[in-house]
Amino acid sequence: MAFYDIIVIGGGPAGLSAVLRADKSGKKTLLIEREGRLGGILKQCIHDGFGVIRFGEKLSGPEYAERFTALLKSSNVQVSLWSFVTDIQHKAEDGFTVTYLCRDGVKQAQCKKIILATGCRERTRNQIFVQGDRGAGVFTAGTAQNLVNLEGVMPGRKCVILGSGDIGLIMARRLTLEGATVEGVYEAKSTPSGLPRNIHQCLEDFNIPLHLSTTVTRVLGDRRVEAVEICQVDKQMRPVKGTEKIVDCDCLILAVGLIPENEIATALGVQLDKRTKGPLVDQNLETMRTGIFCCGNALHVNDLVDYVSESGETAADGSCSERSGRCLIDIVADKAFSYNVPQKININDRRDKTILYFRSADIVTDKKVAVYIDGNCVFSKKFLHLSPPEMQRITVDLSSATSRKSRIELRMED
Amino acid sequence: MITSIVKKVKKKYNVDIDVTLTDRSVILKGEMSDWKDIVDVGKMFVDKKSNRRVVNDIVLKGYVPSKEYLPDIRDDSLQDTRWNVVVIGAGIIGCSVARELSQLNASVLVVEKHSDVAHGASGANDGMVHAGIDLKGKSLKLHYVVRGNAMYGKVCEQLGVDFRRDGQYVIFKDRLMRFLAKSMLVRARKHNIPSVTIIGKEMARLEPAVASYCKGALRIGSTGAVSPYKLTIAYAENACTNGVKFSFDTAVQSMVRVGRRVTAVVTNRGTLFADVVINCAGVFADKVAEMAQDRYFSIHPRKGTDLLLDKNAPDLPQHAISLSPTLKGMRANKNTKGGGIVITVDGNVLLGPDAIETPEREDVSTTQQSVDNVFNKQKLCFPPLQKSSVIAYFSGVRASTYEEDFIIERSGEVDNLIHVAGIQSPGLTAAPAIALDVKEMAVSALKDSGVDVTYKQNWQPVRKPPVCIRQLDRQTQQKYISQNPDYGTIVCRCEEVSLGEIKDAVNNNLGVATVDGVKRRVRAGMGRCQGGFCMPVVMKTIAQCKKTDISQVRKGDIGSNLCYGEIKDKYRREE
Ligand SMILES: Cc1cc2nc3c(=O)[nH]c(=O)nc-3n(C[C@H](O)[C@H](O)[C@H](O)COP(=O)(O)OP(=O)(O)OC[C@H]3O[C@@H](n4cnc5c(N)ncnc54)[C@H](O)[C@@H]3O)c2cc1C
Ligand SMILES: Cc1cc2nc3c(=O)[nH]c(=O)nc-3n(C[C@H](O)[C@H](O)[C@H](O)COP(=O)(O)OP(=O)(O)OC[C@H]3O[C@@H](n4cnc5c(N)ncnc54)[C@H](O)[C@@H]3O)c2cc1C
Numbered sequence: 001m002a003f004y005d006i007i008v009i010g011g012g013p014a015g016l017s018a019v020l021r022a023d024k025s026g027k028k029t030l031l032i033e034r035e036g037r038l039g040g041i042l043k044q045c046i047h048d049g050f051g052v053i054r055f056g057e058k059l060s061g062p063e064y065a066e067r068f069t070a071l072l073k074s075s076n077v078q079v080s081l082w083s084f085v086t087d088i089q090h091k092a093e094d095g096f097t098v099t100y101l102c103r104d105g106v107k108q109a110q111c112k113k114i115i116l117a118t119g120c121r122e123r124t125r126n127q128i129f130v131q132g133d134r135g136a137g138v139f140t141a142g143t144a145q146n147l148v149n150l151e152g153v154m155p156g157r158k159c160v161i162l163g164s165g166d167i168g169l170i171m172a173r174r175l176t177l178e179g180a181t182v183e184g185v186y187e188a189k190s191t192p193s194g195l196p197r198n199i200h201q202c203l204e205d206f207n208i209p210l211h212l213s214t215t216v217t218r219v220l221g222d223r224r225v226e227a228v229e230i231c232q233v234d235k236q237m238r239p240v241k242g243t244e245k246i247v248d249c250d251c252l253i254l255a256v257g258l259i260p261e262n263e264i265a266t267a268l269g270v271q272l273d274k275r276t277k278g279p280l281v282d283q284n285l286e287t288m289r290t291g292i293f294c295c296g297n298a299l300h301v302n303d304l305v306d307y308v309s310e311s312g313e314t315a316a317d318g319s320c321s322e323r324s325g326r327c328l329i330d331i332v333a334d335k336a337f338s339y340n341v342p343q344k345i346n347i348n349d350r351r352d353k354t355i356l357y358f359r360s361a362d363i364v365t366d367k368k369v370a371v372y373i374d375g376n377c378v379f380s381k382k383f384l385h386l387s388p389p390e391m392q393r394i395t396v397d398l399s400s401a402t403s404r405k406s407r408i409e410l411r412m413e414d
Numbered sequence: 415m416i417t418s419i420v421k422k423v424k425k426k427y428n429v430d431i432d433v434t435l436t437d438r439s440v441i442l443k444g445e446m447s448d449w450k451d452i453v454d455v456g457k458m459f460v461d462k463k464s465n466r467r468v469v470n471d472i473v474l475k476g477y478v479p480s481k482e483y484l485p486d487i488r489d490d491s492l493q494d495t496r497w498n499v500v501v502i503g504a505g506i507i508g509c510s511v512a513r514e515l516s517q518l519n520a521s522v523l524v525v526e527k528h529s530d531v532a533h534g535a536s537g538a539n540d541g542m543v544h545a546g547i548d549l550k551g552k553s554l555k556l557h558y559v560v561r562g563n564a565m566y567g568k569v570c571e572q573l574g575v576d577f578r579r580d581g582q583y584v585i586f587k588d589r590l591m592r593f594l595a596k597s598m599l600v601r602a603r604k605h606n607i608p609s610v611t612i613i614g615k616e617m618a619r620l621e622p623a624v625a626s627y628c629k630g631a632l633r634i635g636s637t638g639a640v641s642p643y644k645l646t647i648a649y650a651e652n653a654c655t656n657g658v659k660f661s662f663d664t665a666v667q668s669m670v671r672v673g674r675r676v677t678a679v680v681t682n683r684g685t686l687f688a689d690v691v692i693n694c695a696g697v698f699a700d701k702v703a704e705m706a707q708d709r710y711f712s713i714h715p716r717k718g719t720d721l722l723l724d725k726n727a728p729d730l731p732q733h734a735i736s737l738s739p740t741l742k743g744m745r746a747n748k749n750t751k752g753g754g755i756v757i758t759v760d761g762n763v764l765l766g767p768d769a770i771e772t773p774e775r776e777d778v779s780t781t782q783q784s785v786d787n788v789f790n791k792q793k794l795c796f797p798p799l800q801k802s803s804v805i806a807y808f809s810g811v812r813a814s815t816y817e818e819d820f821i822i823e824r825s826g827e828v829d830n831l832i833h834v835a836g837i838q839s840p841g842l843t844a845a846p847a848i849a850l851d852v853k854e855m856a857v858s859a860l861k862d863s864g865v866d867v868t869y870k871q872n873w874q875p876v877r878k879p880p881v882c883i884r885q886l887d888r889q890t891q892q893k894y895i896s897q898n899p900d901y902g903t904i905v906c907r908c909e910e911v912s913l914g915e916i917k918d919a920v921n922n923n924l925g926v927a928t929v930d931g932v933k934r935r936v937r938a939g940m941g942r943c944q945g946g947f948c949m950p951v952v953m954k955t956i957a958q959c960k961k962t963d964i965s966q967v968r969k970g971d972i973g974s975n976l977c978y979g980e981i982k983d984k985y986r987r988e989e
Contacts, residue, residue, distance in 0.1 A: 222483075
């Protein structure tokens with residue numbers, strides 16, 4: 001059986017940067033990827049806007065991925081493509097045994113540490129309870145993107161987009177450019193969930209209407225979608241009777257959210273965070289099961305790939321250094337935050353820079369985000385504008401949290 | 415008797431019903447403004463002691479019936495063909511009948527108006543192999559359910575279909591029910607239903623979440639679970655292997671009747687001739703009977719909705735459980751068994767179904783109301799259930815007669831016509847037993863038609879199960895992958911389905927190559943992402959295997975193409 005220091009599962013941007021970083025630290029690494037090409041979801045993101053923070057350039061998804069895959073050739077990383085992890089066992093004496101299927105058969109490899117970088121999946125029609133007929137023509141935005149950008153076929157000619165997530169906005173533009181009509185983007189919330197720049201560049205520039213506080217309640221058409229019923233919703237997101245309207249279309253595209261893919265983590269008994277739907281981690285992105293790390297969209301859904309790559313590197317650094325015994329304390333965030341990553345701090349691993357990602361629970365302006373340790377403010381930064389679609393990143397010195405009884409608080413202040 | 419019912423109807427609903435009696439039927443005519451009332455009136459005329467069945471032609475005021483599904487194709491592929499037996503409908507009944515008929519040296523054709531088998535109720539039910547404990551008296555249902563249930567182990571083994579017999583628990587909320595349950599034990603013994611016991615505290619040990627209210631339970635050991643569409647597919651494929659022909663996208667539109675015989679069957683793909691015709695048309699069985707001028711019963715459609723939960727969701731029940739009706743409920747209860755929690759043979763928790771009377775025979779659209787009702791009802795039974803665990807839901811339509819019993823007989827007026835009608839729940843359970851008897855009826859009808867019937871020497875009752883990589887041990891996986899590397903490429907990540915399995919599914923002997931067809935055969939697209947990742951690959955694979963363009967690939971029926979031609983850019987590149 002082959003033996004590695006670190007096995008990275010998932011060859012998207014998170015896994016790529018993790019495996020390259022670990023390789024640089026001299027570790028023996030294996031990257032396992034299910035598909036035939038590396039790059040993950042970036043392969044189908046042919047629009048630009050990737051890498052502004054990291055490279056100071058606006059790259060397309062495949063270009064961004066190439067920056068990393070190009071480095072693989074001169075590395076010692078072993079890559080196994082068309083490989084799907086089916087089982088991971090852990091024994092104190094041998095570490096982890098990873099079983100995976102590939103075109104050569106069933107393979108097994110042992111390693112000391114595992115980095116999960118399996119990305120995320122899209123919420124489906126059923127999860128948001130879209131009712132009605134079951135004809136063809138209902139796609140999640142990512143599937144539609146795959147069909148258009150990788151297969152070169154049109155999923156619809158007259159499209160309605162439900163949900164204002166980024167992929168939906170990008171697909172609204174893409175389909176318009178390909179000659180389809182986009183009847184409108186419908187969003188149940190009273191504010192869009194995609195990035196402001198995508199609202200401008202993908203909708204406004206193409207005169208595609210955005211209907212807020214409106215949702216799709218029913219699909220009509222038992223062979224192919226013929227129309228959808230839309231309806232306004234109240235503050236509790238309940239449809240308002242009497243506001244139903246039929247919109248003719250042949251395609252309904254759903255951009256209603258992403259969920260971290262955590263099959264393997266769950267099977268390993270890794271504890272998940274109800275808010276992020278990804279694992280609970282410490283500042284090294286090590287999950288509650290020692291030796292298992294998680295990064296990228298498998299950890300929490302990111303809106304910028306630059307941070308995805310960064311998290312891969314953080315996880316790699318964490319998995320490359322040897323630590324004995326963790327002592328974890330919670331970061332306690334107030335209600336103004338929808339989540340924060342990491343959720344825990346290992347106080348035995350003190351350092352002056354800890355990266356903290358968070359999202360606010362609501363749209364707020366002119367607020368201070370502050371971090372307190374045992375009541376002492378160790379960080380404070382003013383934000384002119386915070387909104388849930390825009391993930392924020394701060395670096396904080398948490399080294400003064402030294403005891404199990406220390407209390408780390410994340411607060412939003414005026 | 416009849417006049418007193420007419421009076422009762424007049425008093426209750428203030429309508430005049432016109433009643434005609436024939437040898438076989440009591441025919442109702444009139445107009446009312448509420449469908450539920452129409453069904454209730456139909457039921458008032460049921461008289462189990464007479465041989466007359468209710469034909470309810472009372473119309474719903476202002477209601478314009480939806481257009482029946484007709485495949486959008488016309489050709490003469492079946493024109494002037496001759497068959498010993500033509501089976502109408504490829505649900506579990508039509509397919510199991512076809513498989514039993516495949517033992518005979520006879521030409522058998524199954525016509526189905528949709529593009530795959532199990533498109534009707536057989537593809538949208540709970541997949542529960544019932545014990546029949548809730549059935550009373552001398553119904554055909556009881557007879558066939560008890561026999562069918564006992565046959566399941568062997569049938570599924572022969573046909574290579576997964577089947578589990580894990581039993582079912584009906585939980586009591588009050589102690590009194592425990593005494594009443596004793597009568598169930600007596601009934602079980604009388605009806606030859608095996609392994610029925612009463613358990614007490616053990617129930618709360620099996621499912622701690624029910625402890626708060628559970629006062630014991632009735633354990634029904636013979637209840638099982640099967641995938642209803644996989645079993646239908648298996649029956650059909652085995653029939654096909656043994657020479658039965660299937661013609662999909664083929665709707666029977668009328669029949670030619672001369673004297674006491676059906677002489678020709680008219681479809682959108684030509685007029686064909688048959689010695690014997692078997693009506694297995696589900697919710698359309700009365701319409702098909704009418705085509706042969708032989709309508710002596712009515713089907714009133716009853717829709718049910720089921721919810722499926724994510725296998726990985728937290729706090730799931732481990733056993734098939736349901737709440738026993740309260741005493742009051744029991745008295746009022748007629749045919750809404752109230753559903754329950756089922757563990758499907760693939761290991762998902764399924765909740766459902768409800769029961770909604772509807773004039774619509776083919777409307778399987780879902781409604782939020784039904785989804786909510788089913789969920790809330792089963793949450794009473796298992797309080798930790800979470801709505802966020804729901805990954806899919808669907809509706810099916812039961813084909814109920816007013817007598818609420820099966821009709822399995824040679825027609826009294828058309829010598830070469832057999833009706834297998836009113837096969838509502840638990841028709842899936844009953845199917846293996848029904849099929850055997852229908853084959854016997856067909857043999858005698860063939861003999862009466864002067865056809866000499868013999869049995870095949872080389873009949874092959876065993877169907878090799880499809881390869882399922884997920885379920886194999888490592889050595890066997892290795893063996894398959896080294897023979898065919900496609901078995902090592904996982905395409906559906908939620909259900910761990912390989913490219914090889916998908917190709918096998920596309921190349922089935924029935925010739926069905928649709929995305930839904932693949933989904934039902936190998937589960938690609940049935941997991942939590944519902945095909946988000948694998949659908950494009952499945953589409954490409956179908957196009958490759960069938961040597962067509964990807965834009966020709968359909969979800970299911972004709973007209974359900976998943977995409978429209980190529981994008982502009984692609985044309986430009988090629989120019
Ligand atoms: C449509 C879309 C548009 C976006 N637009 C922008 C943008 O304009 N600018 C920007 O900066 N960011 C953008 N993003 C965000 C960014 O691209 C993503 O956050 C990033 O791709 C996530 O990287 P990842 O490595 O975590 O996941 P992924 O890219 O999804 O990669 C995960 C990989 O793991 C593999 N895998 C999963 N399970 C297994 C298993 N069991 N065994 C083996 N392999 C497995 C998968 O095949 C996949 O290759 C966009 C994202 C999407 C989805
Ligand atoms: C919600 C629900 C839950 C259920 N749960 C269970 C359960 O747990 N256990 C159980 O044992 N039973 C259950 N049942 C009952 C079971 O599903 C049915 O009894 C069984 O599927 C009936 O099979 P069938 O072949 O008669 O009908 P169908 O499967 O409906 O097949 C009839 C076929 O005939 C075709 N057809 C109709 N007209 C024409 C025409 N003119 N020309 C050509 N083709 C035609 C239709 O397209 C259809 O494919 C349930 C039913 C429902 C609706």
